[in-house]
Amino acid sequence: MTSSLFRGRKSGASGGSADSGSHHVDVLVIGAGISGISAAHHLHCTRPGTSITVLEARDEVGGTWTFFKYPGLRSDSDMATYGFGFKQWTSPLTIAQGPYIAEYLRKTVEDCGLRDTIQFGRTVTSAAFDSTTGRWTVRASTRNGRTATYTAKFLYISTGYYDYKSAYTPDFPGIEDFKGTVVHPQFWPEDLVYTDKEVVVIGSGATAITLLPAMAPLTKHITMLQRSPSYILNLPSIDISAHYLNKVLGQDRAARVIRRKNIAFTRALYKVSKRAPRLARKLLTAQVRAQLPAHVDAATHFAPKYNPWEQRLCIAPGGDLFDTLGSDRASIVTDHIERFTATGIRLRSGQQLDADIVVTATGLNMLAFGGMKISVDGEEVNVADRYAFKAMMLSGVPNLAFAVGYSNISWTLKVELAAQHFCRVLDFMDAYGHDTFVPIPDNPGMERRPILDLKAGYVQRRIGTFPHAGDEGPWTLEHAYELDLERLGNGPVADPELHFGTVGAQLPPRSTTRRRPAALETAKAK
Incomplete structure (x- = not known):
């Protein structure tokens, strides 16, 4: 009416x-x-x-x-x-x-x-x-x-x-001394060339774990620098069950079934995380440990201090992040920034990360x-x-x-x-x-x-x-x-x-x- x-x-x-x-x-x-x-x-x-x-x-x-x-x-x-x-x-x-x-x-x-x-x-x-x-x-x-x-x-x-119009970047000590390029993902320069460059990505959220596998094939080396870890879930890049459902049911009916299936899975994971956080923590960290290369310490880099779903769960489709960390082009460091230097970042532990480009995947406003x-x-x-x-x-x-x-x-x-x-x-x-x-x-x-x-x-x-x-x-x-x-x-x-x-x-x-x-x-x- x-x-x-x-x-x-x-x-x-x-x-x-x-x-x-x-x-x-x-x-x-x-x-x-x-x-x-x-x-x-x-x-x-x-x-x-x-x-x-x-x-x-x-x-x-x-x-x-x-x-x-x-x-x-x-x-x-x-x-x-x-x-x-x-x-x-x-x-x-x-x-x-x-x-x-x-x-x-x-x-x-x-x-x-x-x-x-x-x-x-x-x-x-x-x-x-x-x-x-x-x-x-x-x-x-x-x-x-x-x-x-x-x-x-x-x-x-x-x-x-x-x-x-604005993004969040912490007030990093000494950032004005850095002679390289600092980029925030929200304002990515179309002409940025990172081929054969030393790159440090600051952050541990969805943007950081996306950038690492996407940039690694072209960089000389890329490091993901995080202050604390996040929970990461490996989802298949392609849903095999969806492929068979489309064949059996046809696209229209299959789409409804797949949608309900995925809603049920995500809701179940969330409810388990809230009702049994210890169990959810064990499940999430175990699936990460099973995929990490031997030289990457899961307890240091993939064991968050907070309970699952207190922050949004990050996704690594097809385990791309873990595969990338298995190459010699990428690494992960968990530490605090002491200050920027002319050639990179000095960490609280005393380690120096050399960088031509620093990507501040530090969040949004x-x-x-x-x-x-x-x-x-x-x-x-x-x-x-x-x-x-x-x-x-x-x-x-x-x-x-x-x-x-x-x-x-x-x-x-x-x-x-x-x-x-x-x-x-x-x-x-x-x-x-x-x-x-x-x-x-x-x-x-x-x-x-x-x-x-x-x-x-x-x-x-x-x-x-x-x-x-x-x-x-x-x-x-x-x-x-x-x-x-x-x-x-x-x-x-x-x-x-x-x-x-x-x-x-x-x-x-x-x-x-x-x-x-x-x-x-x-x-x-x-």
């Missing part, structure tokens, strides 16, 4: 020149990475009468997969679940490199008819909601330095959580909602003070939803559920004649919990600037696909703490918030 609220141009109509005047749509999606593509697809397919525009800061779709350029860039989730549920990943690769993923995303946009919905070169700087009109006014800077203005009934933010300023009726919203309703809406902020994926399984699984639930919210509003929704907690003093539950440094440095989860009701954070599938996929849209209204109506005070009728509490969107 499509009410008068959603009458207007169809998906992608932008109303003339994008650099002049104001352009109105029903839903404005911010970001054309995986989350934005998912949102646009579900809106386009399930609500064909709803007009959509996607604003993308860069000149191409793909987010991470077209932004990062470092050697070996690849997924750290299996592609059967990292790919969309509505667009099968058909390559036999389980873990895919960045260019393949970027091409898959470009093809998805084309095949799903989404190209005309996207406006490139639009960096959103502010979004202001006016309750008297029930509209968002969004301003974006363009490539030519102008400001483009958009209005929309609903705002869907799918900017991820990385800061694309997080940034909430792409750094845009959000306001409601002239009052700026500090998102860090807000609770996240069902981990996808902001308390006290009308007609806004956002997508943040999982930290313990494929990102895509969560953002697809969020997009589908957002469409169900709009369907519900059509059915009951509502113009606005706004989540308001009955208990504004409930315990605050981080929206990402990892102890990784990049999370801990900035997670306080993001909205928080709560400890009760729809405000809890469920980093569990099976629970979110029930809550977001099958559960009711109506909730006593999600208030629906009409344009111009005043929100009820928190102290007098009333429960909705039982019929609405159990109603589901058509």
Whole structure:
């Protein structure tokens, strides 16, 4: 059903020149990475009468997969679940490199008819909601330095959580004395030549363990320098069972089975890690020891001090990292940096690592909602003070939803559920004649919990600037696909703490918030 609220141009109509005047749509999606593509697809397919525009800061779709350029860039989730549920990943690769993923995303946009919905070169700087009109006014800077203005009934933010303009590098003593080249993977120079060079990669996370096997064949020698180890899991590069399932069941049926199989495996591994961390530690470190060359000490370099899944698990597809460490071109060192020297790095142990190039794979900075300023009726919203309703809406902020994926399984699984639930919210509003929704907690003093539950440094440095989860009701954070599938996929849209209204109506005070009728509490969107 499509009410008068959603009458207007169809998906992608932008109303003339994008650099002049104001352009109105029903839903404005911010970001054309995986989350934005998912949102646009579900809106386009399930609500064909709803007009959509996607604003993308860069000149191409793909987010991470077209932004990062470092050697070996690849997924750290299996592609059967990292790919969309509505667009099968058909390559036999389980873990895919960045260019393949970027091409898959470009093809998805084309095949799903989404190209005309996207406006490139639009960096959103502010979004202001006016309750008297029930509209968002969004301003974006363009490539030519102008400001483009958009209005929309609903705002869907799918900017991820990385800061694309800055990266994290610790304040290394003496780094100014180093005569070689220092590179951060986030800003990889296209003309960097590392052939026959001495290279040191600082870091122990997914980026570092990707760079080592990718760069080693060309370097004179490459060293992975880590302060402390990470857990690493060897996954096959190609899923043999998927090959046979495709033969027996056909591609469509097999894709569904493979997706469920991989979800079940990843969830089981996570649950074992949380419920029996000692057992998980033994299993993970044992499979590493079995693959390491004899000269590499597993107890020193591959025995983390933290429990499994307190930080994200790293993947070595086909055991490429372990094979690389078996060559004479690569090595691993676990130590602390004392200082940089003119020719390399001196370690606390006294060891000197010579280097022509140092790669600081030391982490990323997080940034909430792409750094845009959000306001409601002239009052700026500090998102860090807000609770996240069902981990996808902001308390006290009308007609806004956002997508943040999982930290313990494929990102895509969560953002697809969020997009589908957002469409169900709009369907519900059509059915009951509502113009606005706004989540308001009955208990504004409930315990605050981080929206990402990892102890990784990049999370801990900035997670306080993001909205928080709560400890009760729809405000809890469920980093569990099976629970979110029930809550977001099958559960009711109506909730006593999600208030629906009409344009111009005043929100009820928190102290007098009333429960909705039982019929609405159990109603589901058509």
